[in-house]
Each structure stands twice: as C-alpha cells, then as structure tokens.
Amino acid sequence: MPGTPNPPAIETRGLRRAFDSVDAVKNLTLTLRRGEFFGLVGPDGAGKSTAIRMLCGILKPTAGEGRILGLDLYHDAEAIKSRIGYLSQSFTLYGDLTISENIEFFADLHGVENYQRRRDELLAFTRLDPFPGRLAQALSGGMKKKLALACALIHTPELLFLDEPSTGVDPVSRGEFRTILKGLLDQGVTIVMTTPYLDEAERCDRVGMMHQGKLIRLDTPVAIKAELQGRMVAASGAPLGDIYKILKQRWPATALVRYGDRLHFFAGRGAEELAEATAWLNQKGVSGVRFTPIEPSLEDVFVALMSEPKVGAAL
Ligand SMILES: Nc1ncnc2c1ncn2[C@@H]1O[C@H](COP(=O)(O)OP(=O)(O)OP(=O)(O)O)[C@@H](O)[C@H]1O
C-alpha cells in the first residue's frame, strides 16, 4: 500500500506475463513479509524465472499489479533494482577479471562508493577471502556461484532473488551456500529462491509450487505436506519391481516413485484406492502386498500433484 511505513517485501495481485501466445505466468497473487525465506518450485518451464524477473523489475508484466518494498513495479523499476539483489539462472561473471575485480565491477554498476569494506566483508562471508586475486574463470562451479552471490550483495540489498543458486553445485558447496543464506536471513534480508531440490525447499518459511504458469500451492512446507497425510503409502510384502510393474499398468508412473529399496504410492482417494490397488495386484497374481502410511515429503506432494491430469484435483 502506498504510504505504509513498513510495506511487505512483495505484494502482487494478478500478475501476468505473456510471450506471444504463451502465458508464462498467469495471475500471480502473492504477499511476502519482510525477512521471509520463500521457495519457488515447479517443473521446467513452469514460469519460475519469468515470475522472478518480473518481481525484480527487469521484465514488464503484461497485466496485474505489484509493489516491491512498497515501490510500484511499473513506475519505480529503477528504484526497485537499486534495493534488490538478483542472481539470475544464467548469471555471468567476467572470466578474465579476478574475484576482487568482479565485485568491484558490480560496485561500480550500482554506484556503491567506498565499497572496499563491503567487498572484504563479502569475501570473508563467502569464504573467498584467501584468493581475491584468482581469475573468475579458474574457479569451481560452487565458488563461481558464491562469487556471483557476493556481486549480487555488494549494494546491501534488502531483498534477494536467487534463481536456482544450487543447480550444478556439489553437496558440500550447497551446504556452505545454505550457511551463507542463513547469515543473510539473520540480518533480516528477505530471500526468494527457486530450486529443483525439494529437500532444499523444505527449509523455506513458505513454498510456492508453480505449474504451467500458475501458483498451485502457497503455504508452509508442513501445511503443504499435511494435504497428503494418510494417503501417501509405502508398499512392501512382494518384490518391489513386480508391484511397480503391475500398478503402473493402471496408475501413472508419477503416482509411483521408487526410492532405492522403497516404493511410494500416492492413493489420492485414500482407502478406496488402496483396496483397488490390492485387488488389481491379486488379479495379476501378486498377493500379500502391504501398504503402510508414511510421512510425506515435499517431493512426494510435488510428484502427487504433477501426477494428476488436472493438477491438484485429487488434493
Ligand atoms: N524470452 C522469452 N521468449 C519467449 N518465451 C519465453 C521467454 N522466456 C520464457 N519463455 C517461456 O515461458 C515459459 C516459462 O519459462 P520460465 O523460464 O519462466 O520457466 P522456469 O520455471 O524458470 O523453467 P526452468 O525450470 O527450466 O528454469 C516457458 O514456456 C518458456 O519457454
């Protein structure tokens, strides 16, 4: 709202972005409080990057309204850019510049004066301080991400957008990256992050699930998972390969997920559907299969949602 002393970090209503005939983002309505850690997940092409680019003021919406830190998305795009940080999915560093020079370049770009102290802080924060003189092109994937993050933070943004910061990063560097984000959250920075790793999204305060341009879920990980309570089961009692093969003849592969030595089955219609599955297995000569309710993970919910022809209909 205009004039509100401490407006939400993000407030949008009906934001839409079309590319020719494709509606990349449809009707995005979202309010994020200051200091929130928000995760945006969804399959390839769901519209996550497009949503983020609109919220950064980089891409003009086709319709709808939005305020970022109280600033209008249409009229104050430049002011928005000066107060947010953005790590794009395909960020570019200058390979022939050193770590230090890359940060300095972004300091210049944002008109940050006397940036030296902030640069040294960021180098220490991202643990890149032992080698400020190393060329960016000589860095590992994880180090490049950390440097790109340091560059995105040079102007001390209040709101940070991270588009798939951990894709292609090894598990150790992902852990380090998480620690860095935790430090930023402790400083009160609001973070919006997209990630293909659902276990990573579980750490967010709230998660938005996108599919074909629509936000189909928006809640805390606990609340999202609660939707599946009692309907996510693990199968046992017969060779899992046989159970999988037979159930797959009638249920879509996405309702069935193999995790190593476990087979998860999403019974959207609960007990009735489990009885049908048991009868079907019996009919095909496999008996004694037990279905035990399990604690669903965010990944289970995601898979279950995507398994529905009309997404979300069964939930
Ligand atoms: N500049 C563009 N011109 C035309 N179509 C585009 C453009 N940018 C995105 N799209 C289309 O919009 C849709 C959403 O793309 P977007 O990149 O936002 O998805 P995403 O969820 O970020 O996917 P990914 O997980 O692969 O990064 C896709 O159909 C994509 O092809």
Ligand SMILES: [Mg+2]
């Ligand atoms: Mg993307």
